[in-house]
Amino acid sequence: MAIGGSSGSIYAKCLLDRLVSMSDQWDKVGVVMTANGKYNWELELGAFDPQDYPFDFYDNKDFHAPFASGSARYDTMMICPCSMGLLGRINAGISQDLITRAADVVLKERRRLILVPRETPLSLIHLRNMTALTEAGAIICPAIPSFYSGAATREELALTVVDRVLDLAAFTPPETYRWGEEDK
Numbered sequence: 398m399a400i401g402g403s404s405g406s407i408y409a410k411c412l413l414d415r416l417v418s419m420s421d422q423w424d425k426v427g428v429v430m431t432a433n434g435k436y437n438w439e440l441e442l443g444a445f446d447p448q449d450y451p452f453d454f455y456d457n458k459d460f461h462a463p464f465a466s467g468s469a470r471y472d473t474m475m476i477c478p479c480s481m482g483l484l485g486r487i488n489a490g491i492s493q494d495l496i497t498r499a500a501d502v503v504l505k506e507r508r509r510l511i512l513v514p515r516e517t518p519l520s521l522i523h524l525r526n527m528t529a530l531t532e533a534g535a536i537i538c539p540a541i542p543s544f545y546s547g548a549a550t551r552e553e554l555a556l557t558v559v560d561r562v563l564d565l566a567a568f569t570p571p572e573t574y575r576w577g578e579e580d581k
Contacts, residue, residue: 398412398413398416398426398427398428398429398452398474398475398476398477399428399429399430399431399474399475399476399477399479399496399499399500400428400429400430400431400434400435400438400476400477400478401431401433401434401476401477401478401479401480401483401496402431402432402433402434402436402437402480402482402483403433403437403478403479403480403481403483403514403515403516404437404441404478404515405437405441405477405478405513405515405540406434406437406438406440406441406442406478407441407442407551407552407555408477408478408513408515408540408555408558408559409434409438409477409478410438410442410555411552411555411556411559412475412477412559412562412563413428413450413452415556415559415560415563415570416452417450417451418571419563419568419569419570419571420451422568422569423568425453426452426453427452427453427454427455427462427463427464427471428447428450428452428453428454428455429454429455429456429457429462429495429496429499430445430454430457431457431483431494431496432457433480434478455495456495457494457495457496458494458495459495460495460498462495462499464499464502465495465498465499465502466502467502467505467506471499471503471508472508472509473503473508473509473510473511473566473567474499474500474503474508474509474510474511475511475513475562475566476496476500476510476511476512476513477511477513477540477559477562478513478514478515478540479512479513479514479515480514480515480516481514481516481519481520481523481526483496483497484512484514484523484526484527484530485522485523485526487500487501487504487510487512487530487535488526488529488530488533504533504534504535507534509536509565509566509567510530510534510535510536511535511536511538511562511565511566512527512530512535512536512537512538513538513539513540513558513562514527514537514539514540515539515540536565538558538561538562538565540558541558542554542555542557542558543557543558543574543576545576546574547574556570556573557574560573560574
């Protein structure tokens, strides 16, 4: 999982927290955060401490991280939130750091890459980058919450996006809102 530098740190936090609660569904989670991702987290949510999570954290310049190579067999990469700059670099194949290298590896190995952009409005460049990445096999899941779920808090609202991301990553999120299903 990667945490990019756009606003929307609540999505990344909810995703990390959800993954903790679903530890029976994964073997290993590696996390990379951009400098701007950390800055935005601290601006929007307060201090970030990787010790709060049972994951392997990697520096964004650590090209020795296992998922920098296709031989490591990580099957899914989620970038949440994903800035348009990061998305554009991935589309251009610019592997200048661990996140862009790992995304490049996931695409070349035909594995699952899920990008969660949080940007508005979108320029034609953004749209073309998203189209090209979709054609290359990536999944674009914009951070657009579903208001019909009746969310009472910003965390519940963010979970409407996070749970969709987890569904796309082939996880089964607990107690998620499903359209047309009875409340649990």
